Amino acid sequence: MLHFFSAHNELVNTTKAMSRCIGEALPTEDQQNACDVLMIHTTIGHDFPTLLSTARELCPNAEIVGCSCAGVIGYDGAHETMRAVAIMAIIADDPSEVIVSHTDQITGMSSYDQSRRMAEDMRERSSGVNMLYFLASGIDIACDRALEGIESVFGPETPIFGGTSSDNFKAITSFQFYGEEIYEHGALLIGFADPTLRVVMGVHHGSVPIGRGFKVTSCDNNRIYELDGQPAWHRLMDALGFPHDQHPGPCIPVAGIGERLSDELIDEYDNEHILRVIVKTEEDGSFYVPVSCQEGATIWLTKRDEELIFDGLRRMLNRLKTQIAVDEEVVAVFQADCAARGRAMFDQINKDEIISIMHDGVMQRPGTPWLGFYGYGEFCLLGGRNTFHNYTTSLFAIVRS
Amino acid sequence: MSEQNPTYDELLATCQRLEKQVAQSLKIQDELVKIRNLRDQDVKRQELIKSYVSEALEAGSKKEFGIITLEYFVQVFNEAKGALLEVNANTKSARLISTFGMDAVDCEEFNLETLDLDSIGREVSFLSENRTVYDYFACFKLVEGYVGPFFGNDGQLAGLIFVGQAAEDIQFFPSFERSNFANFYAMTQFAGMLFQNLKNQKKLRYEIDERKAIESALTKSQGKLVEIKNQLEEKVISRTIELEQSNVKLQNEIHVKEQYENQLLRQTTELKRSNQELREFASAVSHDLKAPLRNISTFSDLLRINYLDQLDQSGREYMNIVTKAVRHMGEVIDGLLTLSNVAAQPTPQTPVDMNRVLDNVVERMAPTIKEQQATVMILNKNIPQINGNHTQMERLFQNLLENALKFTREGVDPVIKIDARREEGDLVFSVEDNGIGIADEYRDKIFGLFQRLYTDELYEGTGIGLSICKKIVEHMGGEMWVDSVLDEGTTFYIKLPISE
Numbered sequence: 021m022l023h024f025f026s027a028h029n030e031l032v033n034t035t036k037a038m039s040r041c042i043g044e045a046l047p048t049e050d051q052q053n054a055c056d057v058l059m060i061h062t063t064i065g066h067d068f069p070t071l072l073s074t075a076r077e078l079c080p081n082a083e084i085v086g087c088s089c090a091g092v093i094g095y096d097g098a099h100e101t102m103r104a105v106a107i108m109a110i111i112a113d114d115p116s117e118v119i120v121s122h123t124d125q126i127t128g129m130s131s132y133d134q135s136r137r138m139a140e141d142m143r144e145r146s147s148g149v150n151m152l153y154f155l156a157s158g159i160d161i162a163c164d165r166a167l168e169g170i171e172s173v174f175g176p177e178t179p180i181f182g183g184t185s186s187d188n189f190k191a192i193t194s195f196q197f198y199g200e201e202i203y204e205h206g207a208l209l210i211g212f213a214d215p216t217l218r219v220v221m222g223v224h225h226g227s228v229p230i231g232r233g234f235k236v237t238s239c240d241n242n243r244i245y246e247l248d249g250q251p252a253w254h255r256l257m258d259a260l261g262f263p264h265d266q267h268p269g270p271c272i273p274v275a276g277i278g279e280r281l282s283d284e285l286i287d288e289y290d291n292e293h294i295l296r297v298i299v300k301t302e303e304d305g306s307f308y309v310p311v312s313c314q315e316g317a318t319i320w321l322t323k324r325d326e327e328l329i330f331d332g333l334r335r336m337l338n339r340l341k342t343q344i345a346v347d348e349e350v351v352a353v354f355q356a357d358c359a360a361r362g363r364a365m366f367d368q369i370n371k372d373e374i375i376s377i378m379h380d381g382v383m384q385r386p387g388t389p390w391l392g393f394y395g396y397g398e399f400c401l402l403g404g405r406n407t408f409h410n411y412t413t414s415l416f417a418i419v420r421s
Numbered sequence: 422m423s424e425q426n427p428t429y430d431e432l433l434a435t436c437q438r439l440e441k442q443v444a445q446s447l448k449i450q451d452e453l454v455k456i457r458n459l460r461d462q463d464v465k466r467q468e469l470i471k472s473y474v475s476e477a478l479e480a481g482s483k484k485e486f487g488i489i490t491l492e493y494f495v496q497v498f499n500e501a502k503g504a505l506l507e508v509n510a511n512t513k514s515a516r517l518i519s520t521f522g523m524d525a526v527d528c529e530e531f532n533l534e535t536l537d538l539d540s541i542g543r544e545v546s547f548l549s550e551n552r553t554v555y556d557y558f559a560c561f562k563l564v565e566g567y568v569g570p571f572f573g574n575d576g577q578l579a580g581l582i583f584v585g586q587a588a589e590d591i592q593f594f595p596s597f598e599r600s601n602f603a604n605f606y607a608m609t610q611f612a613g614m615l616f617q618n619l620k621n622q623k624k625l626r627y628e629i630d631e632r633k634a635i636e637s638a639l640t641k642s643q644g645k646l647v648e649i650k651n652q653l654e655e656k657v658i659s660r661t662i663e664l665e666q667s668n669v670k671l672q673n674e675i676h677v678k679e680q681y682e683n684q685l686l687r688q689t690t691e692l693k694r695s696n697q698e699l700r701e702f703a704s705a706v707s708h709d710l711k712a713p714l715r716n717i718s719t720f721s722d723l724l725r726i727n728y729l730d731q732l733d734q735s736g737r738e739y740m741n742i743v744t745k746a747v748r749h750m751g752e753v754i755d756g757l758l759t760l761s762n763v764a765a766q767p768t769p770q771t772p773v774d775m776n777r778v779l780d781n782v783v784e785r786m787a788p789t790i791k792e793q794q795a796t797v798m799i800l801n802k803n804i805p806q807i808n809g810n811h812t813q814m815e816r817l818f819q820n821l822l823e824n825a826l827k828f829t830r831e832g833v834d835p836v837i838k839i840d841a842r843r844e845e846g847d848l849v850f851s852v853e854d855n856g857i858g859i860a861d862e863y864r865d866k867i868f869g870l871f872q873r874l875y876t877d878e879l880y881e882g883t884g885i886g887l888s889i890c891k892k893i894v895e896h897m898g899g900e901m902w903v904d905s906v907l908d909e910g911t912t913f914y915i916k917l918p919i920s921e
Binding site: 030031032033064065067101102103187188190192230231232259260261262273274321323324363364365366367368 | 436440441443444445446447448450451454457458460461464488492495496499500501521522592593594595
């Protein structure tokens with residue numbers, strides 16, 4: 021049986037920050053020694069080597085995993101300062117109930133193979149994995165291919181949830197952690213094999229398309245070269261009134277592009293479009309999206325719709341709650357939100373309200389362990405299929421029957 | 422565009438224009454969010470600055486103050502690195518109190534002689550706009566940052582706070598907004614006041630600590646004194662009890678001693694009285710006996726002189742017996758008188774020349790020695806003096822010499838050796854003869870009064886002589902004993918203290 025413990029803070033001294041986190045989540049030395057997996061999310065200002073060595077010192081037997089992010093979300097709200105850290109500590113009655121696999125060389129082209137390799141490694145070590153938490157680089161990974169790689173081993177029926185790392189909206193690089201190693205092209209797979217647990221998910225975004233859309237006239241996998249016959253990035257910047265050499269980082273909140281969903285998913289998604297974030301551009305005016313694209317497809321610029329954001333969130337939570345049986349207990353909540361849904365899109369009041377709606381909707385009791393982060397993308401089921409999303413809030417409630 | 426019926430192209434153009442406006446409004450929306458977030462951040466900054474003031478007030482040292490200050494500065498202004506310097510305007514020097522996020526080991530001390538302090542100014546400034554300061558503090562390797570001076574109560578520069586970013590931080594950390602200058606300035610001033618307060622506190626704390634140390638030492642001394650006092654009191658009580666017990670014991674002992682002394686006194690008195698009575702009795706008896714004995718002797722002499730020829734053989738024998746008995750009786754009485762006189766003499770203290778004593782005795786006994794063909798040898802001619810009574814000493818050795826000449830073996834010429842040797846503080850005399858000796862079983866009896874081992878027929882005597890000898894020796898504080906082998910001889914030993 022797995023047990024979850026979480027904590028977070030905004031202390032600027034890295035050693036103090038991690039020590040206090042672990043001290044709050046696991047108050048006793050016995051608990052710290054018993055910790056099997058320590059999941060860490062941290063904003064970009066912390067000294068990562070110090071952060072990880074402190075974690076290793078305090079939890080000597082734990083598999084340390086994590087990634088950088090634009091902010092952390094705990095049971096009291098969001099923390100988006102340059103130095104915010106959050107952890108989820110997992111203690112297993114049987115160590116084989118939680119397995120970690122990792123890779124440090126995952127990029128767009130290798131996304132399938134590297135993910136498959138990780139999944140195979142995990143499958144060899146445990147046959148009882150019934151859900152997977154997936155953390156990956158948020159800059160240049162082909163996330164749909166990565167999901168296919170994992171599914172090729174565990175099958176499409178095994179739920180995959182999680183998100184991708186981010187930086188401080190700079191879209192330069194993001195970091196992943198395994199043990200005391202720090203990667204820029206890493207991915208981590210955490211397999212849960214506790215038969216008493218299952219994951220219940222909900223995903224939502226509140227953006228709507230504007231205008232008539234852009235036709236993808238040239239692309240290769242997840243790299244789009246042209247829109248409407250023009251260099252893709254230039255075309256978008258023209259529409260937004262930005263210069264062509266605009267770095268994608270500052271555009272993340274406004275340059276989200278939408279792709280139309282198939283009709284059968286629209287109700288569940290509460291939206292006709294699934295969104296894609298642009299975090300990497302090339303000098304030739306092409307840009308990358310996190311999933312493969314097809315020539316001839318239409319993509320739209322989108323804008324957030326406040327009413328849809330709030331109402332849609334409530335609807336999503338209602339759907340999520342109906343999936344939890346009366347006799348099931350929510351033992352932990354993971355949350356992956358798009359970095360753009362933090363301070364880049366909302367002021368403090370809106371953000372606090374959104375998070376409190378989520379807390380009220382999912383937490384059955386105060387203090388339920390909660391680990392959330394603002395990344396560049398989210399992995400969440402849609403229509404029963406493992407799907408990669410952008411610009412969403414994605415909630416993963418771990419329930420015990 | 423036609424006012425009534427717009428053409429498709431007109432409508433399309435309108436749509437495109439509107440689309441563009443909506444798309445570009447996203448930028449405005451984004452700016453608005455940023456503005457609202459700046460407002461939120463500002464509110465948060467104010468809260469952090471308040472927390473900073475209350476936390477920094479608790480700082481117990483400059484180092485602690487530096488750590489707290491820099492942690493708050495980098496948090497409030499979302500910066501990567503920071504440094505806090507204490508400036509001594511009088512010595513034109515600066516000392517690094519603390520750094521955040523950077524290693525500044527190589528620049529812990531600054532000589533400000535070469536820095537124009539006016540270049541620092543009194544306001545917050547961008548390092549990049551203040552080239553003098555930027556170049557001077559290049560060791561911090563901040564490529565972007567701000568310097569905030571703070572001042573002491575005397576208005577002189579008291580410290581500098583730097584925050585900023587090194588080259589490696591620029592890509593992730595946000596740029597500093599000039600709008601933050603007001604907050605930075607305010608927080609720097611707070612830091613200055615808190616630093617001044619810390620220095621005052623430090624002085625105060627030093628005084629308090631010093632006072633506490635003195636109080637502690639005093640308390641300890643007092644405690645020690647109380648402890649010593651208590652120990653002393655305990656000792657006094659203990660000793661008093663011991664003393665009381667000892668007193669009681671002593672009282673008892675004194676009481677017992679007094680009882681003993683009283684008893685002894687009574688016994689001594691009784692003994693004295695008894696001795697006196699004995700002496701008086703002995704004297705009286707001797708004198709009272711001597712008078713009729715003298716009559717008997719006189720008349721028996723008259724009888725023998727005047728009527729001896731009228732007596733027959735038996736009568737003459739009876740007459741001889743009477744004469745002999747009278748003489749013996751006289752000798753016994755003389756002996757008893759001598760014995761009682763010895764006891765009556767005071768303890769002798771005058772030095773006695775023992776060489777002369779022995780010479781006198783031998784000279785006096787010369788006829789008897791000659792008659793018995795005896796040899797008397799005084800082996801030690803250099804005998805030290807003793808404390809005693811000269812007359813009694815002569816009587817002692819005369820008695821012993823008479824004894825040695827009396828108890829001789831048949832056919833053996835008597836040889837008598839008189840010797841004296843030192844033994845520690847005493848002088849041990851020996852009078853050795855080659856006479857008949859004394860059987861072991863009688864050795865203890867010979868010093869008893871009227872103890873005689875032989876009949877008058879064999880050896881005449883009164884049985885008082887050796888008693889007198891022993892009495893004389895003991896009266897002088899000495900000892901006397903005998904060593905003898907039957908039919909070989911006897912040696913009498915006399916131990917007497919030497920006169921110093």
